[in-house]
Amino acid sequence: MKDILEKCVNYLKFYNDRIGLPLELQLKKVHSYNEVENNKNVLKESQGKHQSITLIEEENLFAEDWEKSQNLEQLLEKIKNCSKCNLYRTRTNFVFGSGNYNADLVVIGEAPGSEEDLQGQPFVGRAGQLLTKMLNSINILREEVFICNILKCRPPGNRNPMPEEIKLCEPYLVKQLKLINPEFILALGSFAAQTLLKTKEPLGKLRGKIFNYNISGKIIKLIVTFHPAALLRNPQWKKPTWEDLKMFKVMYEKFKQSKI
Ligand code: SF4
Numbered sequence: 001m002k003d004i005l006e007k008c009v010n011y012l013k014f015y016n017d018r019i020g021l022p023l024e025l026q027l028k029k030v031h032s033y034n035e036v037e038n039n040k041n042v043l044k045e046s047q048g049k050h051q052s053i054t055l056i057e058e059e060n061l062f063a064e065d066w067e068k069s070q071n072l073e074q075l076l077e078k079i080k081n082c083s084k085c086n087l088y089r090t091r092t093n094f095v096f097g098s099g100n101y102n103a104d105l106v107v108i109g110e111a112p113g114s115e116e117d118l119q120g121q122p123f124v125g126r127a128g129q130l131l132t133k134m135l136n137s138i139n140i141l142r143e144e145v146f147i148c149n150i151l152k153c154r155p156p157g158n159r160n161p162m163p164e165e166i167k168l169c170e171p172y173l174v175k176q177l178k179l180i181n182p183e184f185i186l187a188l189g190s191f192a193a194q195t196l197l198k199t200k201e202p203l204g205k206l207r208g209k210i211f212n213y214n215i216s217g218k219i220i221k222l223i224v225t226f227h228p229a230a231l232l233r234n235p236q237w238k239k240p241t242w243e244d245l246k247m248f249k250v251m252y253e254k255f256k257q258s259k260i
Pocket residue numbers: 082083084085086087088151152153165168169
């Protein structure tokens with residue numbers, strides 16, 4: 001984008017030199033809409049002989065409306081009727097996520113199931129109850145964290161999300177993470193882990209490690225464990241899940257202590 005704008009500036013300068021107007025051209029980078037507004041004000045003030053044109057280079061100018069959300073409430077309002085992928089046709093409810101909008105920990109699963117779809121809330125039903133117990137086992141209250149999924153709408157019959165659906169929906173999750181600004185992510189299940197870490201590695205190879213998830217330069221510590229729905233089907237995985245949670249607990253409590 002910068003290249004294109006620089007070319008525009010050069011063309012305008014070229015023609016301006018030939019018609020001899022005292023025109024000052026600037027290529028400015030702005031980081032927020034406030035800055036855009038400020039630039040407009042500066043432009044309004046620069047009347048008369050010396051005229052200033054400010055070309056603004058900023059991805060946000062070409063962003064969709066939801067990307068400009070300043071908080072989660074705004075984001076929810078702007079995306080709750082999303083119809084970008086076909087899942088909007090079969091959903092009962094859009095499932096944004098719930099919990100603490102200033103959480104240090106964001107828990108991320110795969111996609112809403114039938115109960116979540118009916119209630120419009122993430123991790124309700126038996127898997128949700130188990131998640132609450134898992135969090136409580138490491139002294140974390142459900143209300144303390146933010147819980148959401150990679151996809152915001154239920155795939156019919158709980159089938160696996162399709163690549164196109166992830167591609168269209170994941171930017172909402174990224175925006176949620178930017179707004180919440182957490183220190184930690186707990187990825188539940190192979191699907192969430194592989195999507196977030198951009199890998200095809202199986203869950204067994206992703207567990208027991210601490211990953212750095214980079215979001216606009218901010219590093220969020222990410223660990224992976226089993227999805228509670230999988231635990232309900234495979235109780236033998238409870239022990240390794242407990243190991244993951246204990247590992248996370250050490251890190252989380254150390255962070256909490258450092259804040260006191
Ligand atoms: S799954 Fe995501 S991208 Fe698809 S309709 Fe729902 S919110 Fe939109």
